[in-house]
Structures are given as C-alpha cells and as structure tokens.
Amino acid sequence: MAWFIVLLLCLGKLRAQFLEMRDKTQVEGELLNFLLRLKLEESYNTVLVYGKDCIFHSLARRLEVAIVLVSSGGTDFDWDFSTLALVLSCGLDAEKEENYRTLMKLQSNKRLIYTEEVIQPESVCRSYAIKDQYNVAIISVNPNNSIVLKACRWFKDPNYEEIDLYSNKQVFINQFRNMHGAPIRSLPDKLAPRSMTYRDPKTNETKAIGYVANLVNNFVQKVNATLVMDLDDVSETIFYGNISKWTQEDRLDVGMSLEPTWRKINLDTFTYPYVGCTYCFMVPLPQSLPYNQIYSEIIDSHVLGVMLLLFCIFSLLLIYSQKKSWRGLNLANLLLNDKCLRGFLGQPYPFPLNSNRQLKLIIFLLCFASLITTTMYQAYLQSFLTTPPPEPMLRSFLDVDNSRYKIALSQVEWDMVHKTEGHMMHIIHKDRLKVFDEFNQFVTLRESFNINYIFPVSDIRWETYREQQKLFARPIFYYSDDFCLTRLTFLTLPIRRYLPYRDLLEAHILSQKEFGLLRHWIDNSFYDMVKLGLTPLEDLSLPEDDGDAIDLDDLSWIFALYFIGLALGCIGFVMEHTWRRYRMFSGT
Template identity: 45%
Template sequence: MTWLVILLICVGQLEASISDISAQNESHIEDGLLVLLLKLRQEEFYDTLIVYGEDCVFHSVIRHLDVPTVLVSSGSTSYDWNFSSLTMILGCGPNADQEVTNRTLIKLQRNRRLIYLQGDIPPENVCNNYAQKEQFNIAMLKDDFDKSQIIYTCRYFQDPNFEEISLSEKKPIYIEQFRNMHGKPIRTMADLFTPRSMLYTDTKTNETKMTGYVANLISYFVLKVNATLNLEVLERNSSLRNILKKVKDDQIDIATTLETSLHETPLDTASYPFLLTTYCLMLKVPSKLPYNVIYAMIVDRLVLVIIFVMFCLISALLIYSENMTWRDLRLSNILLNDVSLRGLLGQSHPFPSNASKPLRMVFCILCFASIMMTTMYDAYLQSFFTDPPPGPHIRSFRDFGKFNQKIAITRIEVNVLTSSNNSQFREIPKDYLKVFDNWRDCIALRDAFNLSYNFLVTGDRWSAYAEQQTLFKEPLFYFAKDLCFSRLLFLSIPLRKHLPYRHLFEDHMMRQHEFGLVNYWKSHSFFDMVRFGKAPLKDLSQPKAYNRSLFLEDISFIMKLYLAAVGVSILCFLSEIGGAKWRQWRKLRNYT
C-alpha cells in the first residue's frame, strides 16, 4: 500500500508538471497570437471579429481584444451578414468555415482570414481549398507558432501557392493579389452594340480587338491587372438576355454590355452604376411649313386686334382733326375710312393742302404706324421664306394618335416597360407602336435614320446621333427631353456574382470617370464608328433641291384672299350704285 501511495503521488506530480508546461505553452501561443492580431489591425483596421469553429486558442485570445466578436461554432450563419465589412475572420481549422448563406459569402469574400492549423496539414492544400471557394486573403499559423513565429500566407498567382513569412519581418502578410494576374484570362462577351463595343483587326498584330466606350473600359482594365482577354461575341440572332444569363451562370466574368436599372436585376450581378442617363424618345423633326401657310402664320390674332383698334382710333382722329368736331363721326366713316386704311398699308393717300396742326400730327402718327407695321411684316415674310419654320411638335405621349406617327420598339423594351408599370408608356395608344421581335432590326432602322418611325434612345446613345447629324444639311431627328420614360436611368456593367476582383474593377471604373476618359470616349464614338466602317460619313437627310422662285400654289392663299377682297369691293361698289339709284328713284316718285 505504501508503494501504491507513493506511485500515485508521483503520477499526480507528473500530471501537474505536464499541465503547467501545456499551460505555459498555451500562454506563449496566446501572447504570440495577441501580438499578431494587433499587428494585423495596424496593417488594415478591423472593428469586428468572427470566429468559425468550436473551442480553440482563438476563443481565449479574443478576450484580450476590445473588439466585438461573433462566434459561429456550427461553421455557418443562418442570417445575412449585415454588420460592418471591416471584419477579421478567424478559423479554428481548415474546414471550420462552412458558410452557406449567399449574401454573407459575398460580403465576406474579400475579408482577411487567419486559420489555426493543428497537426501536419500542408498549407498548399488549404490555399487550394479556399481558392476553389474564391477566397484568397488567407493566412495560416501552426501550433508551433510560439516557437517558429512563422506565418503561412496564400499567394494565388505563384508556385508554390503559399509563402512563409516571419513575424519579425516587415513584409505584408496580406496583399492585393489581383493587381497582377500574371496573364490569367478574364472571360467576357460583347454585344457589339455600337458605339459601346465594336470589333476591329489590329494591323500590327493581326489580332481581333474591340473598341467603344464600354469595350475600352474593360480592355484597359485587363491591361492594368496584367491579364488576358477571353473574348466571345453575341450571335446575331441571339437576345441580349443571353449575356445576362451567362453572367448569372458564372460563365462570364465581366460582360461587355450595359444593364439598365429598369430590369429587375439583382445587385449581386451588377457593378456600381457606370453611367447616369435618360431614356427618352427620338422624334422626327416636323417638316417645314409650305409657303402658302406662312402668310397666315405671320399674322397673329392678338396683333390683328391691336391693328384693328389702332385703325379705328386713327380714323376717329382724322375725322375729328379735319373739322375739329365730332359731328361727322359715324360707324361707317370709321370702318370705311380709306385714308386710314391706305396709310396703314403703306400706300399713297390724299393729304389736305391747308391741314391744321392736329391733322398734321395725326398724319405723322399714321405714317409712323405704317412704316413700323409694313417693315415688321416684310421682315417676317422674308425670313420665313428663306427658312420656313417646322410644323407643330408632339408635346405629350397622347399626341401620337393626333399626328398619326408610330414608335419603333423592341419586344424586350415592351416587356420591361410593361413589367415596371411605366405610366408614360401606358399613355401611348397601342396602335401606334411597331414592335420588333429582333432587336437588331429595330436598331438598324434607328441607325439609318429611317423616317417611317420614331425611336426610343438613351441619352448616351443620342450624343453619337447628334454628332452624326452635324454633317446633315437638315437634322432628321431631335431628342425629346419632355417625353421620357425615365429621367434617372442607371447603366451598370454585368459582373459575375463571386468575382474576386470586383472592387478593383469598380475602382478602375471610377478613376476613368474621374480622369474624364469616359466622356472622351463617348465624344469620339461617332468618329470611331466611321473609322471602323460602322457608320457612313455622308448626309443621310436627302436635302431637297433649292427652288429659286415661287410657284402659283405658294401664293394661292394670298390670291384667294385677294379675290375675296375684290369680290367684297365689287359688292360694296354695286351696293353704293344701287343705293344711289334707289334714292334717285324714290325722289322722282315723290315728285310725281
């Protein structure tokens, strides 16, 4: 029994010493991890910790950090991550992170991860496993970290795919790996929708390249990150929705097209808005008024009333000033005063030889009024004959029924505007919509400035049309800013959902805007189209031959008005003769 007691005492002392040694080792590891976490916080600040896995050394370390912490022992959250994105992720083993919540995966994809490895687990296998999940900011430490002070960090674009970094070194543990992709491909598909993207053959390298204000953005990003472009082209009879479908199916990294905010597109597959534009109608410029309408157009009703009132006042002043009495003032003398009428029309009229000063003053007023009126109307007439004004414009969506004009629209646009319950679109009578199932046919008509239809166009595309119409003798279409389906239309570039370098692409996009390159590309869109044979450098307005003289139909309105006035004059003359004969016959009858 004595030997048994002595043996038990020795075993107890041995266990106590072993536990003390392990406690000291854990204390050393905790101190090293605390120093490491503080160093990482200095490199890139984080205000939240999330720990995946069951009880490990991280749980005791985080007690000494004044940082809010979320413990996920099951390996996955059951809710979308709505906390700050400045998060540091700690993993108790290579398989502790089993996150399955989609929004949490996207939001925490770029966050830095620190994995604690126990046992002989190769770091390259851990890097490969996380690379398959497209998570690349990975660092690892083993259970002998307190002695080795070695950190294993993943390097995706090198062989081997990890690097050993000593804690005493000043080398960064986490780097932005996608700033240099070492020739890795970036998959894209171009819709070849001019002037966004156009294909051409480089004469020096004989390679097929693309240009355009959207294509340039992507091409220069590929050069910036030292990648290669894996280019596909949308088939001619395919829908634009096929590109978006391939983006959602992770078959394309960055699409060379634009997605509008009118579509019900999840933000996971859309970049930060690339352009802010409008979505309005491109209407035909009304034809110019014929010459026979100009005569009536230059005479406004209010001006006619003012001229009539002035005629009556001058007639009354002439009657009064001639005898300085109102005795001869009658309605017939005022309305049929030939002196006032001929004077206002700039014609010669009788002037009394011994006129009084008031009468001379009235004639001066009459002369001044005739000069002003004839000069004004002559200037209007000659100006409108030189360049006749256009006809009435469409002021509202309901006016299409009055003007009997149709709008060419694609089936995709009809579905989008209908699904979004656009109030302006509902005002257009359906009989005045020409719907094209093939969107390329509608675009071809619009690019050719076909005058059979009006078209829908975004503000960024209209800038190229406006530049092209500067070559025309007369513009064919105008941008109806008052007839818009959306005045705040966001255009985004479709991106793959888990694209690991999304932040680099969006930063590149913002920098191109900041430097003014996007506006420069847009302003040169038409010239790029001409250079690559996508638009003709000629006048499509088909100007009419200039007529040096007027035709009889051009003055038909004035001739009709002249004949009507002559007819009225003849009737007045005959009535005066008939009235005189009647009065003479009445006198003779009374005498007899």
C-alpha cells in the first residue's frame, strides 16, 4: 500500500506540472496573440525588454522584430530609440534607466508592465505619471491563469481602465489630446509684441496677447486644458533667460517667451523653432550737416586738383603770351599770378593794352572758366544752405566706432558677442558701448528712441517701431542690415525637459505657421500694442532747428580762412618789402 500511495502522489504531481505547463503555454499564446495584434495597431519595430527573465523574453523572440535586453534595468548609454519602440518591463521596478537622454526618447513610448503580484493599479499609474510616462498598461495573471489588462488613464477617475484582452478597444491612447481642464503652467515675458498682458473687463482675469501668447492660448484651447499664470509678483518685463531657467527647473511647463538659439548645443528644453529672424541694429537717421561744415563739403578734392592744374596752365599761357618768352617764369609768378588768381575768383583785373589775339583768347578762356567755377560753387552753396545734406550713413562697425553714437546692449547680448570668436563687433572700443545689467532698463531706453544710441533689435520687433514712426513728424531711426549681431537666428519656446505633450505642441507650432496665423499676428502686433496702451500715440521726434538764421559760429571756417589768408598776405608783403630793401642796400 505504501508504494501504491507514493505512486499516486507522483502521478498527481506530474499531472499538476503538466496542467501548469499547459496553462503557461496557453498564457504565452494569448499574450503572443495580443502582442501581434498590438504590432498591427501601433506598428512598433523594436522591443526593449527591461528586467530579469520573465515571460516577455520568450515572447519577444517570436515577434520577428529587433530586441534589446536590459537585464539590469538601465544603462548609461544614449540609446537612439524612436517612437516605434515598445517597452516591456518584467515587474513594477524593472525599468531603472539612468541616461536622461534615453528617458526623453522613451518618454512617449508604449509600455507593458508584467507582474504576477497583487497590485493596486492606481498607485502604479501614479508612480509612472510622476516620471511623466503615461502610455502604460499593466498585464497580470490571476491564480486561475486568466490574463488581466489594465491601461492607465491619467485624466479619469479612477486613473485606469480594465480592458478585455480580446476586445477591439484601443489600449494606448494619446491622453493629452483632451486634458479635461488640467493646468498648463506658463508665464509671459511681457516683452511686446511677443506676449502682452491685460485684464479682461468681463471676467476680471489677466490674459495675454501677442504672436507667442496667441500660440500658447490656442494650444491650451486645443487640448482642453487650463492656462495658469502666476503674475502676482510680476509687474515689469521679465527677462526671457529667467523664463528659460524656470522651465528647466520644472517650475513652468511652457514659457510664453522666445529664446534665441545662439551657441546652444543642448536643445532638450526648447521646442521646434517657432520663427527665424535677423538681429541687426536700429540706427538714428543721419542728421543734417551743420552750416560750418557745408563749406568743406562743397569742395571736392578732385575738382580742386583740376582747378589748380588749370590755374597753372593759364598762368603759363599768360606769362608766355605777354613777353613771347619764358624770362618772367618763376615759382611766384606761376602760383601767385595776379591776373589768373583774380580771374578765377571772378574779380576785375587790368587788361593789357594792344593785346594780341592769342592773349585775348587766353583772357576769354579765363573769364569763361571763372564764370563756370563761381556759378558752380555758388549753386552748391545756396542749395546746401537751403537744404543741408545729411551726414554719411553708417555701413560697418568701423563707422560706428568713429561716430558719435554708442551701442546699447543688454548683458546677455554682450556675453554672446564676447564669446563669439571673430565677431566684427570686437573692433568697437569699450567707451563706445553701453551694457545694461537690467534688461528692463535696456528695453525702456530703446522704446524712448534715444538718438544718442544704436540698439540691437530683431526684424520682427522693428516692424512695430517702423509703424510707430509713421505717427512722427519725421522718422528717427532706420533698420540697418549692413552690420548685425547675427544674420539669422531661430527663436524657440522654452519648455520643461520631460514635457509629455511635446509632440502635440510642436505639431501645433507647425500647423499655426502653415495656416499663416503667425504672419497675421505679427502684422497686427502694432495695433495690439496701441489697443493695450503700450505704444503712445505721440510724436517722439525732436523738432527741427530753425534753418533760416545763420549764426556767427556757422561762419567760423570762413573767418578762419579769411584771417589765415590775411596773415599770409601780410607775411608776404613784409618779406617782399624786406627783400627789396636788401637788394637796394646790396646794390649800393
């Protein structure tokens, strides 16, 4: 009987093992069918298995896709996974990825968690949500070997949904297409015309408008979220670098600001480029020349050289035609010929009697040359005195360095220029630069149209300045693309590193640009600023000086040349008188 009992026990044990193997095979078959169906729905081409040996290891080999096994639960390598990778975890704590770049790439991927323990799905979904991972489904096996599938639904209560393994109901959904009023934290930089705040008179709520604020507002409406802006302690323009810093610290989800991509290598906390622009300088329009400089402007060096050459030629002809010889030729008669000098100035001079035809012809040509010269310079002088010409325009940083203007910069802009090797702005002397530590001071000075400074500005912001100057009696600044901080830079929105709906936001950016809304918002920026009272409807241009009256200072060059000529004449007279007396005494 003892042997018979032992035999029955062995047979029972073998039967239990056989049933367990059959049940395990059945579970594997059901899971395999589920993974194959999921492959058709989600189109994954890579399977990433975290954790030690479990049922996923044997199933993954039968899926005919690339398999990556991470038994330790994590690596420090930057894996280049795409969104078509399916993550399988052998347990709740199997995934322990250490490389944050890999975490970012796998953030929105679908995850299947296999467990044989009794768990609370609410806590599991909540723990993955803390890591900003929301496409999570949990697979567990009951004691009767039935498979239970529960998918996380973050915006519902409870935060999971039990799904029949054989139903056609979708397991993984993009939960952020409808956020059910969940908050999106943002903050406007109040830098016109990007994002400008105002208080809605109907709801008494603080809202934002601008070509960046409108983008964020539309996205919030699109995903059915709630925009949260903490503006209690904010009264002035916020530096865009601070907003980028706060998004990196996860204090904000999406910054209602723009950040340039100058010298940036890591773009993990920035979106797809929203807009591209140039960053050049707005330069004061050249002022009219002072009257005391007009006299030097009408004298061209080339024309003066030609006139000096004609003067010498006429002097030679007069000397030779009078005596038919070169006996009277000397340096004094050549350069200080009395008849030729007075003839060129249009003054009367003694005409020699019994002049021959050659001398009369020379005198006639001299009179004609004097008429042309005096008429030309008189026309120039009267025209310039009536409407003085403008000063030369600035074409390079070298011209700026030699001008009376200073370049106003914010500290961040100066740091970027200082770190850029070979930038042409390095030739500017420090005394020609005005660097502001406070960004608000720089913006306030630029908006005041101070004509003593040159300001860097983007071409988008310049459009509002150009429209504003149409209200002035005359424009004050012009946009110069001859010298720039950068010819092309891309501006992006700052976001927190593990933003779960980054893909939806970037797709929204592209669609808004494709529909032409960005261009429409930029074109209407000036009118929005006027409506909000940010642009004063007043003439900021300085009144023009009265140009009818000429002061004594305007004739300073004339008096200076007059006294210099008078002094030279006196010196020449004294020298000539002394020379004659010397010859008189030396001859006796």
